[in-house]
Amino acid sequence: MAQSSSLHLTVGGAPEGHDARILLRELDRAGGAVLHIARDDKRLEAMRAALRFFGPGVPVLSFPAWDCLPYDRVSPNADVSAARMATLAALVHGAPKKFILLTTLSAATQRLPARATLAEAAFTARVGHRVDEAALRAYLVRMGFTQAPTVMEPGDYAIRGGIIDIFPPGGRGPVRLDLFGDVLDGARVFDPVSQRTTRTLDVVDLAPVSEIILDDAAITRFRQNYRIEFGAAGSDDPLYEAVSAGRKHQG
Numbered sequence: 001m002a003q004s005s006s007l008h009l010t011v012g013g014a015p016e017g018h019d020a021r022i023l024l025r026e027l028d029r030a031g032g033a034v035l036h037i038a039r040d041d042k043r044l045e046a047m048r049a050a051l052r053f054f055g056p057g058v059p060v061l062s063f064p065a066w067d068c069l070p071y072d073r074v075s076p077n078a079d080v081s082a083a084r085m086a087t088l089a090a091l092v093h094g095a096p097k098k099f100i101l102l103t104t105l106s107a108a109t110q111r112l113p114a115r116a117t118l119a120e121a122a123f124t125a126r127v128g129h130r131v132d133e134a135a136l137r138a139y140l141v142r143m144g145f146t147q148a149p150t151v152m153e154p155g156d157y158a159i160r161g162g163i164i165d166i167f168p169p170g171g172r173g174p175v176r177l178d179l180f181g182d183v184l185d186g187a188r189v190f191d192p193v194s195q196r197t198t199r200t201l202d203v204v205d206l207a208p209v210s211e212i213i214l215d216d217a218a219i220t221r222f223r224q225n226y227r228i229e230f231g232a233a234g235s236d237d238p239l240y241e242a243v244s245a246g247r248k249h250q251g
Contacts, residue, residue: 020050023100024058035101037108041065044102051100059099063087065107075250081144081210082154086170089207092118113211121213123206125177131184136164144210144248152192155209169209173198214246 009026027034038044041064051060064083066076075081087101092115113121123139125131140147140157148156151167151174158165162179171189178186187201212218222243226233233240242249 016046017050017054020047020054023047023051024055027055027058027098027100032097033095033099033101035103038102038104040104040106044104047102051102059096061087061090061095061099061101063101063103063107065104065110070110073250075248078153078155078209082169085207085209085211086168088112088118088211089122089170089205093122093205093207113213117213118208121208121215125184125187125204125206127184127187127202129184130182131177131179133164133179133182138246139206140166142214142246143206143208144212144214146209150192166204166206167192168206170207175201175204177204210248212248214243214248219243219246 009022014022023034023036036047038047044062044064048060048062051058062083064080067080068074068076076084084107091101121143123136123143125136137159145155145157145166148158150156151158151165154167154169154171156165156167156174162181164177164179165174166177167174173189174192176188176190177184184204187204188197189199189201190197223240226240239249
């Protein structure tokens with residue numbers, strides 16, 4: 001049974017799998033984006049698999065919920081954070097005209113960074129143009145990337161001389177930036193195991209890894225509110241010191 005209005009569609013009693021066909025039908029009818037809120041992550045993955053089967057060419061964005069509680073002492077899984085940030089970046093910087101966005105009830109009720117904040121947090125580098133390496137390093141730290149000997153998972157970055165490897169959130173693989181002085185001489189996507197190039201790039205777009213964006217305004221606001229709530233911070237407070245230095249902290 002289905003009840004439809006110009007903006008909402010309520011479906012009841014649809015067998016699993018057939019609900020994906022209903023979403024695809026609504027996408028054709030609406031001519032724009034369609035949002036589906038699943039009960040939980042298991043149902044979200046089932047819907048994504050069904051959409052891949054019935055509509056292999058349809059763009060589908062997934063926005064899963066955190067796998068931890070807000071204000072917990074552990075941070076969300078890196079893959080979950082990467083998937084969320086990749087979807088937010090796509091929505092801010094240019095999603096297709098027609099696409100399906102899958103999320104869950106828990107994810108839909110979480111607070112998110114403002115659209116303007118996400119738009120300002122982008123970093124773009126073009127081959128043949130100048131790149132401020134110091135500014136790029138600061139950006140990677142501020143946006144939640146983690147320095148590693150070699151990049152293996154989303155959110156990692158490594159620097160060796162004029163070569164900078166970055167694994168963007170939601171990327172199909174890490175990106176290698178070859179700098180000649182302060183000019184981007186080349187950019188390519190590569191396999192982290194074999195190191196072989198899978199694709200060359202003319203433009204590299206980076207988005208934050210974490211929803212906690214530690215720009216100067218956010219750090220100042222944190223320090224002020226921390227002192228109001230807890231008094232002057234001691235030198236042994238790892239949370240205060242990490243955020244003050246622009247580094248993300250566990251939790």
